[in-house]
Amino acid sequence: MYETTYHRPSSVDEAAALFSKGSDSKYLAGGHTLLPVMKQRLASPSDVIDLGRIKELVGIDVSGDALTIKAATTYFDILQSAEAKKTIPAIVHLTSVLGDPQVRYRGTIGGSVANNDPAADFPAAVLALGATIKTNKRTIAGDGFFKGLFSTALEDGEIITAISFPIPAKAGYSKMRHPASRFALTGVFVAQTKAGEVRVAATGASQNGVMRVPVIEAALKANWSAGALDNVTIPTDGLLADIHGSSAYRANLIKVMAQRAVAAAG
Amino acid sequence: MSTIKLTVNGKAVSVEVEDRTLLVHLLRETLNLTGTHVGCDTSQCGACVVHIDGQAVKSCTVLAGQAAGANVTTIEGISKGDELHPMQAAFRDNHGLQCGYCTPGMIMSSIDIVNRHGGKLDEETVRHELEGNICRCTGYHNIVKSVLDAAGRMKVAQAAE
Ligand SMILES: Cc1cc2nc3c(=O)[nH]c(=O)nc-3n(C[C@H](O)[C@H](O)[C@H](O)COP(=O)(O)OP(=O)(O)OC[C@H]3O[C@@H](n4cnc5c(N)ncnc54)[C@H](O)[C@@H]3O)c2cc1C
Ligand code: FES
Ligand code: FES
Numbered sequence: 103m104y105e106t107t108y109h110r111p112s113s114v115d116e117a118a119a120l121f122s123k124g125s126d127s128k129y130l131a132g133g134h135t136l137l138p139v140m141k142q143r144l145a146s147p148s149d150v151i152d153l154g155r156i157k158e159l160v161g162i163d164v165s166g167d168a169l170t171i172k173a174a175t176t177y178f179d180i181l182q183s184a185e186a187k188k189t190i191p192a193i194v195h196l197t198s199v200l201g202d203p204q205v206r207y208r209g210t211i212g213g214s215v216a217n218n219d220p221a222a223d224f225p226a227a228v229l230a231l232g233a234t235i236k237t238n239k240r241t242i243a244g245d246g247f248f249k250g251l252f253s254t255a256l257e258d259g260e261i262i263t264a265i266s267f268p269i270p271a272k273a274g275y276s277k278m279r280h281p282a283s284r285f286a287l288t289g290v291f292v293a294q295t296k297a298g299e300v301r302v303a304a305t306g307a308s309q310n311g312v313m314r315v316p317v318i319e320a321a322l323k324a325n326w327s328a329g330a331l332d333n334v335t336i337p338t339d340g341l342l343a344d345i346h347g348s349s350a351y352r353a354n355l356i357k358v359m360a361q362r363a364v365a366a367a368g
Numbered sequence: 369m370s371t372i373k374l375t376v377n378g379k380a381v382s383v384e385v386e387d388r389t390l391l392v393h394l395l396r397e398t399l400n401l402t403g404t405h406v407g408c409d410t411s412q413c414g415a416c417v418v419h420i421d422g423q424a425v426k427s428c429t430v431l432a433g434q435a436a437g438a439n440v441t442t443i444e445g446i447s448k449g450d451e452l453h454p455m456q457a458a459f460r461d462n463h464g465l466q467c468g469y470c471t472p473g474m475i476m477s478s479i480d481i482v483n484r485h486g487g488k489l490d491e492e493t494v495r496h497e498l499e500g501n502i503c504r505c506t507g508y509h510n511i512v513k514s515v516l517d518a519a520g521r522m523k524v525a526q527a528a529e
Contacts, residue, residue: 108387108433110369130431137429138411144406150387152434202500204414204477207423208430210466282412284499 103137104146110155113227114238114261117151121259126138129261131174131213134205134249142148154351159212159263160189164189167269167296173212173262180211190231192273192291192367196223199277201284208259212262215247218254218311220342221285222276228265229303231273240323250310255274271296274367276359277306287346290315292363302360307352309340328361346355372436376401376525377445383432391435392416392427396443403472407502416500417473418442424480426500443472446479454516455479455523457505460497466505477501478515479522487523 107124111117121127128147130136131154138143153159159174162183169189171180180186180197187194200223201209214224215235225248227233233244239263244309256262270293277289286306293301300323302315317337321330336356341349372430373382376399376413383398395401395418406428407415419441446453458464465471481497482489494515495508503511 103388103390105386108431110436128435133431133434134411134429137431138409140388141409150431154434164442202414203480203497204417204424204426204500205411207425276443 104141104148106140107149108152109149110152114156114158114263117153117156117210118259118261120149120151120281124151126128127151127259129153129216130158131216132176132209134201134209135213135217135219145253152212153212153261162186164269168266169193169269170264170266171211172264174210174211177206177209179213181192181206183229188268189269189278190273192293192363193227193267193274194276194289195366196227196275199223199279199284207283215265216254216256216262218252219285220251220308221280221283221287221306221312223275223286223289223305226286226303226305227275227290229312229314230293231270232265232293232295232299232301232303233265233267235262236259236266248312252311262282268295270294271298272367273364274363276362276366278355278359282309288352288359290318290356290363292298292318292322292360292367294322294367300326304356304359307341307356309342311359315356315360322364323359326364328364331357331361331364370433372432374435374437377441379524385432387431387433389432390408390428391418391420391430391432391440392434394432395427395440398497401442401444402468405469405472407469407473410420411511412500412502414473415470417476417501421481422475422480424481439507441476443475446475453460453479454525455482455518458514458518458521459511462514462517464510470501470503470505474498476502478511478518481515482519482522485519487519491516505508 125148127149158243161172164185177197227246235242256266271295275291278287288306302318336353338349338353345350405415407413411429418427
């Protein structure tokens with residue numbers, strides 16, 4: 103790892119001010135993506151600004167029709183949350199199959215969403231539930247947030263403060279875990295909103311990162327059941343093909359994971 | 369360079385390290401606590417697991433600065449003098465190690481697993497919970513046996529306290 107200067111601010115405003123002072127600053131939350139990348143010398147920030155100890159960035163609450171999880175809340179805290187279990191159990195399930203116990207103690211929802219790894223789990227929940235991303239500058243609709251591999255609508259220095267998930271009528275998540283990394287070989291999040299809209303997002307499958315799956319949405323809109331997907335064909339255009347699986351394999355996984363997610367959603 | 373104050377195995381320490389120092393290197397190189405191992409460079413093997421404020425984490429993926437002010441426990445800090453921690457004793461009795469490289473991390477993770485699940489552990493849960501720790505020798509069978517055995521011993525020890 104190259105040399106860097108570590109800062110531990112105690113407020114969002116202080117963090118943003120430190121960020122703009124550094125020549126090539128990076129925020130650090132759980133560090134479970136950034137530190138491995140720095141160890142490989144693929145990133146060498148001049149300044150590392152730790153968001154993990156900022157109290158205003160940690161916490162989970164339910165107000166009105168939404169479950170709001172602040173950005174530096176760890177996966178472990180999400181798993182412990184009675185509010186999350188009661189309102190959107192699919193999010194708790196997603197968290198329980200993310201990484202391993204040690205990763206879940208440190209990794210944060212904000213880090214996952216800001217990083218937008220094409221095989222990460224939380225981007226699928228954000229897109230399928232139609233969540234909104236709150237930052238220190240504005241509110242961004244989940245639909246316009248993810249911009250392809252590892253890139254998002256965030257501007258340089260912008261801090262995610264919270265993610266707000268509308269509480270759905272039904273939701274489920276199912277993923278085929280990569281046996282070594284635990285990331286999604288393909289994961290599918292299905293949701294039926296309280297207004298009756300069906301939204302489905304797949305992660306780990308597309309060359310452009312997380313995506314909606316319109317053919318599955320249409321089939322589930324007509325008939326919300328796993329069986330309704332039996333005859334659906336997922337186009338292979340733009341799907342990932344690598345040593346772990348061909349694009350046809352991933353297309354099939356999208357369907358099978360969607361069926362399991364619907365069964366889990368009830 | 370920064371001065372970092374933290375508590376390691378119950379003792380207050382204050383050390384000066386470069387900001388890029390990982391917690392595992394502070395422990396091994398500055399404090400000479402070489403029981404904590406480094407087995408990979410990818411945050412996947414769990415040989416480096418220590419407890420930070422009671423939570424089992426991979427110390428190769430934490431900056432020393434992130435641990436400032438925290439209470440860190442390593443494999444050196446769990447026995448009571450010559451009396452092994454029940455998890456250590458169970459690993460010895462059940463032949464839960466061969467080369468021993470993964471063992472400190474296995475033990476620190478396993479203590480955390482028992483702390484979280486109490487006596488309600490079954491084999492499937494132990495296997496699932498050990499996903500962040502890799503062992504290249506044992507085939508895991510005796511590790512799982514050790515953890516289940518220790519869960520019983522730790523319950524008895526707690527009841528006695
Ligand atoms: C062994 C292992 C297995 C894993 N398995 C999975 C898995 O199965 N599924 C999965 O989804 N992920 C997995 N991960 C990744 C893990 O979830 C990461 O912790 C997560 O992607 C990043 O969160 P973090 O808090 O650690 O972020 P960091 O590493 O601290 O930061 C990541 C990036 O986000 C930026 N950032 C962080 N917080 C904010 C914020 N609030 N506002 C703006 N920018 C911010 C940082 O600047 C950095 O660029 C795994 C990681 C490891 C090491
Ligand atoms: S050395 Fe830390 S996980 Fe391998
Ligand atoms: S005993 Fe050798 S790696 Fe586990």
